[in-house]
Amino acid sequence: MTVNVLAFGIVKEIFSGSSVRISLPEGARAAELKAALEQAYPRLQQLASCLLAVNSEYAAPDKQIYERDEIALIPPVSGG
Amino acid sequence: MTDIYITSERLDPAACIEAVMHPASGGIDVFIGTVRDFTQGKRVLRLEFEAYEPMALSEMKKIAGEALSRWPLHKIIIHHRTGLLKIGEVAVVIAVSAAHRAAAFEACRYAIDTLKQTVPIWKKEVFENEEVWVAAHP
Numbered sequence: 001m002t003v004n005v006l007a008f009g010i011v012k013e014i015f016s017g018s019s020v021r022i023s024l025p026e027g028a029r030a031a032e033l034k035a036a037l038e039q040a041y042p043r044l045q046q047l048a049s050c051l052l053a054v055n056s057e058y059a060a061p062d063k064q065i066y067e068r069d070e071i072a073l074i075p076p077v078s079g080g
Numbered sequence: 081m082t083d084i085y086i087t088s089e090r091l092d093p094a095a096c097i098e099a100v101m102h103p104a105s106g107g108i109d110v111f112i113g114t115v116r117d118f119t120q121g122k123r124v125l126r127l128e129f130e131a132y133e134p135m136a137l138s139e140m141k142k143i144a145g146e147a148l149s150r151w152p153l154h155k156i157i158i159h160h161r162t163g164l165l166k167i168g169e170v171a172v173v174i175a176v177s178a179a180h181r182a183a184a185f186e187a188c189r190y191a192i193d194t195l196k197q198t199v200p201i202w203k204k205e206v207f208e209n210e211e212v213w214v215a216a217h218p
Contacts, residue, residue: 006132008130008132008200008202009130009202009204009213009216010202010213010216013213046217047216047217048215048216048217048218053132053135053200056132056134056135056138057135057138058198072132072135072200074132074200075202075213075216076215076216077196077197077198077199077200077201077202077215078196078201078202078203078213078214078215078216079129079131079136079160079171079172079195079196079199079200079201079202079203080113080160080171080172080192080195080196080199080201
């Protein structure tokens with residue numbers, strides 16, 4: 001399957017765009033998606049933290065990913 | 081009552097205070113986050129705030145809900161600004177009302193501290209010679 005990953009803040013610069021599409025095996029979990037993104041974009045590993053959100057909720061590493069999910073990569077937040 | 085809001089328009093702290101007023105309230109506590117002119121000795125020209133809006137609203141609602149369940153509050157407002165902000169402009173307003181001040185102080189502090197940890201909003205500091213996404217790197 002191919003999933004779309006939304007980017008915000010510094011991740012937009014790392015992706016050179018506001019989203020990327022990435023191929024994953026069916027039934028992949030959040031941890032696998034994160035590893036695939038880090039392999040494709042090694043600069044992600046230099047961030048203080050980087051979390052995945054699935055359908056607007058922070059996702060645990062074992063959260064199963066579906067093609068229709070809205071997925072976002074959340075670099076360290078700095079609101080307020 | 082909760083009022084959660086993200087906007088690229090100017091925030092209005094006075095309106096937030098007005099909106100949390102309640103006849104049973106003995107105190108209102110407000111946090112107003114503003115844009116500072118210097119960071120670590122470097123002059124800041126402006127800030128740029130970006131939000132992942134649906135998730136940011138959902139996380140802000142969770143904070144308001146948690147505050148209402150932990151303290152006997154009457155009303156809570158969390159408003160956050162996005163886009164380009166100049167020095168002195170208001171980036172965030174949190175206002176809470178309660179019968180007694182301890183609950184108002186504690187809930188307001190909880191709300192801003194948690195917002196800074198969980199709400200997907202990002203701030204870029206624009207200096208004379210560089211631009212830095214705050215907290216991105218260790």
